[in-house]
Amino acid sequence: MARITLVRGDITEQSVDAVVNAANSSLLGGGGVDGAIHRKGGPEILEECRALRASRYGRGLPTGRAVATTAGRLPARWVIHTVGPVHSAGEDRSDLLASCHREALRVADELGASTVAFPAISTGVYRWPLRDAARIAVETVQATDTAVEEVRFVLFDDAAYAAFAERIAAP
Ligand code: ADP
Numbered sequence: 001m002a003r004i005t006l007v008r009g010d011i012t013e014q015s016v017d018a019v020v021n022a023a024n025s026s027l028l029g030g031g032g033v034d035g036a037i038h039r040k041g042g043p044e045i046l047e048e049c050r051a052l053r054a055s056r057y058g059r060g061l062p063t064g065r066a067v068a069t070t071a072g073r074l075p076a077r078w079v080i081h082t083v084g085p086v087h088s089a090g091e092d093r094s095d096l097l098a099s100c101h102r103e104a105l106r107v108a109d110e111l112g113a114s115t116v117a118f119p120a121i122s123t124g125v126y127r128w129p130l131r132d133a134a135r136i137a138v139e140t141v142q143a144t145d146t147a148v149e150e151v152r153f154v155l156f157d158d159a160a161y162a163a164f165a166e167r168i169a170a171p
Contacts, residue, residue, distance in 0.1 A: 002105070002116075002151040004141060004168060008161045011154040012040040015075040017113035018068070020104045022121045023081040025060035027053055027067075032124040037079060041072035045079055064099035066107045078111055080104045084122030087129065094136055097122055101140040105148055114149045120160045130163040138167045 011019055011033060022033040027049040029038045038045055048069035053060070061067055066082040082100040085093035100121050108116045118137065122128035141151050155161040 001144075002141060002146055002148045004138065005150055005152045006161065006164050006168065007117075007152055007154050008156075008158070009154055010036065010156070011117055011119050012036050012074055014117040014152065014154055016115040016117045016150075016152060017076065018078040018080050018108050018111060018116045019071060019074060019076045020066075020116065020118045020121070021079050021081045022119050022124065022126075023061065023083055025063065025083045027057065027061055027081060030125075033119045037074065041074045041079065044070050044072040049081070064096040064103065066100065066103035068107050068111055076117070078113065080107050080111075080116070082121065084126050084128070087122060087127045094132075097128065097133065097136045098140040101137055102144050105141070105144050105146040105151075108148050109146055112147075114147070115152065116148050116150070117152045117154050119154055119156070120164070123160065130160055131166070134160075134163040134167040138164065 021037050024030045063083045063085050068078045068080045071079045082104050085096040123133045
């Protein structure tokens, strides 16, 4: 099982093997984490994303799946793009949010990444309540068999950090 660490900060500044992107299924960029990664990482990442759209993912990357590209100019080797579910009050999509974490770790294992930084997937534009997202993220990482040594959750603000810290402390 990977060791879990928490950092308050910007995911684009993490020196890790792989950075997870809270992408959208187009893979062609967006706001939040996605926008920051493409802005800082430069055009190489988008080029590889376009190539993925032209080959394996003609209809886009399905929700809950993950795929890797270069990290361009980020201080990381790879970006692992995953598409979180939009939160829904009427439908339980927890499994898809868990799948994002499992699939990102599976891709990290394929790459041989030993340190991986995750943002709080789905908690921005996709409106997932922070405490519930933190529970799903931490439980899933704890339950996933992986060779990744460190999973670093990188939380952008105090509220997100507190939600993850509370969950890590939970028995
Ligand atoms: P989603 O569409 O999956 O909700 P967002 O990128 O909108 O993804 O937001 C996911 C989380 O990432 C939010 O909690 C947001 O505050 C946070 N966030 C935004 N920018 C950054 C960044 N540069 N580094 C780390 N976290 C970020």
